Amino acid sequence: MNHEPKIGFVSLGCPKALVDSEQILTRLRAEGYGVVPTYEAADLVVVNTCGFIDAAVTESLEAIGEALAENGKVIVTGCLGAKGSVVRDLHPSVLAVTGPHACEDVLAAVHTHLPRPHDPFLDLLPPQGIKLTPRHYAYLKISEGCNHRCAFCVIPQLRGDLVSRPVGEVLQEAEILVRSGVKELLIISQDTSAYGVDVRYRTGFWNGRPLKTHLTALAAALAGLGAWVRLHYVYPYPHVDELIPLMAENKLLPYLDVPLQHASPRILKAMRRPANAGSALERIRRWREICPDLTLRSTFIVGFPGETEQDFTRLLEFLAEAELDRVGCFSYSPVEGAPANQLPDPVPEEVKQERQARLMALQATISARRLKEKIGRILTVLVDCIDEEGDVIGRSTADAPEIDGVVYIQKAANLPVGEFAKVRVVDADEHDLYAERF
Numbered sequence: 001m002n003h004e005p006k007i008g009f010v011s012l013g014c015p016k017a018l019v020d021s022e023q024i025l026t027r028l029r030a031e032g033y034g035v036v037p038t039y040e041a042a043d044l045v046v047v048n049t050c051g052f053i054d055a056a057v058t059e060s061l062e063a064i065g066e067a068l069a070e071n072g073k074v075i076v077t078g079c080l081g082a083k084g085s086v087v088r089d090l091h092p093s094v095l096a097v098t099g100p101h102a103c104e105d106v107l108a109a110v111h112t113h114l115p116r117p118h119d120p121f122l123d124l125l126p127p128q129g130i131k132l133t134p135r136h137y138a139y140l141k142i143s144e145g146c147n148h149r150c151a152f153c154v155i156p157q158l159r160g161d162l163v164s165r166p167v168g169e170v171l172q173e174a175e176i177l178v179r180s181g182v183k184e185l186l187i188i189s190q191d192t193s194a195y196g197v198d199v200r201y202r203t204g205f206w207n208g209r210p211l212k213t214h215l216t217a218l219a220a221a222l223a224g225l226g227a228w229v230r231l232h233y234v235y236p237y238p239h240v241d242e243l244i245p246l247m248a249e250n251k252l253l254p255y256l257d258v259p260l261q262h263a264s265p266r267i268l269k270a271m272r273r274p275a276n277a278g279s280a281l282e283r284i285r286r287w288r289e290i291c292p293d294l295t296l297r298s299t300f301i302v303g304f305p306g307e308t309e310q311d312f313t314r315l316l317e318f319l320a321e322a323e324l325d326r327v328g329c330f331s332y333s334p335v336e337g338a339p340a341n342q343l344p345d346p347v348p349e350e351v352k353q354e355r356q357a358r359l360m361a362l363q364a365t366i367s368a369r370r371l372k373e374k375i376g377r378i379l380t381v382l383v384d385c386i387d388e389e390g391d392v393i394g395r396s397t398a399d400a401p402e403i404d405g406v407v408y409i410q411k412a413a414n415l416p417v418g419e420f421a422k423v424r425v426v427d428a429d430e431h432d433l434y435a436e437r438f
């Protein structure tokens with residue numbers, strides 16, 4: 001008879017929340033709890049919530065309601081948990097509510113309501129921990145929180161100021177992941193370039209050697225592990241320039257996800273962004289000179305309060321000049337508790353939608369042109385999956401999982417998932433490439 005206490009787990013939200021979920025699951029599994037995929041089979045359910053925008057709040061509250069209806073014993077964690085009494089007001093019967101990045105608190109609540117088993121099955125735990133992403137790529141969170149105070153964002157309220165993980169701990173986790181078969185490490189945080197600022201770039205240790213808690217040192221060490229290393233949420237601070245030669249030498253993936261949000265100095269100021277579009281253009285030009293293969297991704301917000309047609313035109317001009325490879329665009333919507341909610345001159349909804357459509361149309365032509373230039377090239381791809389039609393779907397160095405395009409590989413059904421392959425690009429559209437096995 002199996003007395004293993006069983007936990008159901010619902011993970012909502014961004015990659016950072018996913019990393020929290022993985023840490024909690026890894027610890028629970030290490031203590032001998034089973035993790036089951038249905039409410040019926042679970043003795044208790046943990047819901048990791050997102051509270052970033054109103055739609056995410058609604059989704060999280062619905063998920064908690066469903067777990068209560070189907071199972072009855074529910075512990076809530078994540079960003080929504082940090083938002084005062086929102087959860088308890090609607091769902092007073094939840095067993096416990098914690099904020100984000102609160103692995104210890106979640107475990108304590110689980111122990112209270114579902115005592116830990118006496119004989120932990122430590123040997124059942126894979127050395128890399130429990131990964132919710134496919135085994136061949138993994139998110140690696142290097143810090144928590146943020147020192148900026150962008151007007152539209154409540155992350156610092158929810159997660160606090162920047163706290164960098166010790167450099168040795170990050171590298172140890174990365175090493176274990178790579179040893180257990182992970183081929184691509186996706187480096188995430190709220191502000192990757194700021195890594196180490198909170199500890200004044202103090203010197204840590206990895207495998208007995210001293211190493212600064214600094215993005216350049218960390219990236220150089222990660223580059224030596226033999227996996228693809230992809231950097232997300234990198235603000236263009238001066239020291240980011242030091243990473244570009246590593247990309248040109250193929251040590252780091254030639255890929256930078258730089259969240260710029262706007263290009264009009266007026267709007268950037270109103271947003272309280274730590275950036276300036278003029279210098280961003282200059283940086284981009286220099287980066288591409290050093291590393292012509294560099295893929296640049298960014299996100300933008302249109303319809304921020306006070307955005308005039310002139311501001312928006314400036315943004316379009318920036319995009320036309322910068323020729324970014326990948327662009328995400330959100331139409332501004334207020335987030336409960338964000339300082340931007342107090343700003344005058346809201347942009348009417350239909351104008352926001354129209355600007356978003358215009359921006360995406362411009363970017364589609366830029367993206368299509370840049371992808372077309374790849375026709376005929378030989379690329380290395382990481383095979384992600386085989387779809388229902390039997391087509392193989394991979395990603396090149398230019399494609400981050402879930403947010404960018406993919407490479408469809410024709411006539412290659414026997415390519416193994418999670419392995420690298422060489423392909424020749426034969427066609428392209430606005431977002432994706434089409435290739436044959438080389």
Ligand code: SF4
Nearest residue numbers: 146148150153155190
């Ligand atoms: S940099 Fe700005 S948008 Fe990003 S997490 Fe920090 S405050 Fe929020």
